[in-house]
Amino acid sequence: MDALFEPPKFGVLPLVVGTLLIVVISSIISIPIGLGSAVYLSEYAPKKVRKVLKPTIEILAGIPSIVYGYFALxxxxxxxxxxxxxxxxxxxxxxxxxxxxxxxxxxxxxxxDAMMAVPDSLRLGAYALGATKYEVSKDIVIPTALPTIIASFILAISRAVGETMIVAMAAGSTPKLTLNPLESIQTMTGYIVQISMGDVPYGSIGYRTLFAVGSLLFLITFTLNLISRYVMRKYRRVY
Structure with missing residues (x-):
């Protein structure tokens, strides 16, 4: 479409699909690695290793997202x-x-943290019945800590939905309706960054779409946080 002769068209679906694509890819990376490292730290790692490895992993959370974007690019x-x-x-x-x-x-x-909060009496009882460390981790520790684990998954997804700098730098700014991860896309946060640069006239349709996309983004993240709190409250076990 030529914007000089045809009125521009607006639609949020390509942005939503682009955001979903980022969420799916990031979840494939973060959920297995995060859960695996948590099981290792709580059940397998010696205390000296845990004291070194856990802060090292948590340092990743303190790195600015723009550094991750540059690293991706x-x-x-x-x-x-x-x-x-x-x-x-x-x-x-x-x-x-x-x-x-x-x-x-x-x-x-x-x-x-949720796995470490599981009482040792449950572990010792399972060991007394002849369970292996793997069976204790799989059948005792993870099911007991499952509400918090699920909540961490939801929070990670919510964080991925709201990420801005990485997708703005590495994913591009092409609002294309595609599921091909090898192509340039645009997420909702990336669109907000693009519109916020000041090139869109105040009061125009493009300017108003900024608030529409922002409201949708807020609704998605707010819903994810509500689901996380619901899971925590409904399935939480107190020992």
């Missing part, structure tokens, strides 16, 4: 393009991987 994207030459310079896959790395500490820290 200069390190992750060239690696992806070496494997898939047709990949765009700005693509959803590198941005999703960077967001996943950033949200690993959120899943790991909350899950590990």
């Amino acid at each position: 200069t390190a992750i994207t060239p690696l992806i393009r070496a494997i898939f030459p047709e990949t765009s310079v700005y693509n959803a896959l590198s941005a999703g991987i960077a967001v996943g790395i950033m949200t690993v500490p959120l899943v790991s820290s909350l899950s590990e």
Whole structure:
């Protein structure tokens, strides 16, 4: 469509799909790694290793997101393009991987704290019945701490939905309706950054879409946080 002769059209669906693509990719990275590291820290790691490894993982949460965006653009994207030459310079896959790395500490820290809160009496009882460490972790510790673990997953997803700098730098600014992670996309937060640069006239339709997308983004993150609190309250076990 030529914007000089045709009125521009607006639709939030490409932005929602782009955001969903980032969330899915980041969840594939952060949830397994975060949960696995939490199980290792709480059940397998010696105390000396845990004292070193846990702060190291949590340091990742303190790194500014713009650093992750630069890392995605200069390190992750060239690696992806070496494997898939047709990949765009700005693509959803590198941005999703960077967001996943950033949200690993959120899943790991909350899950590990929940597992450490499981009473040792439950572990010792399982060991007395002949259970292995793996069986205790799988059948006792994780089910007992499951409400907090699920809440950490939801919070990580909420964090991925609201991420701005990484997707603005690495995912591009192409509002394309696609599920191909190798192409450039645009998320809701990326669109807000683009509109907020000041190029859109005040009071125009494009200006008003800023508030529409922002309201939708707030509604999504607010709903995810409500679900997280509901899970915590409904399934929480007190010992």
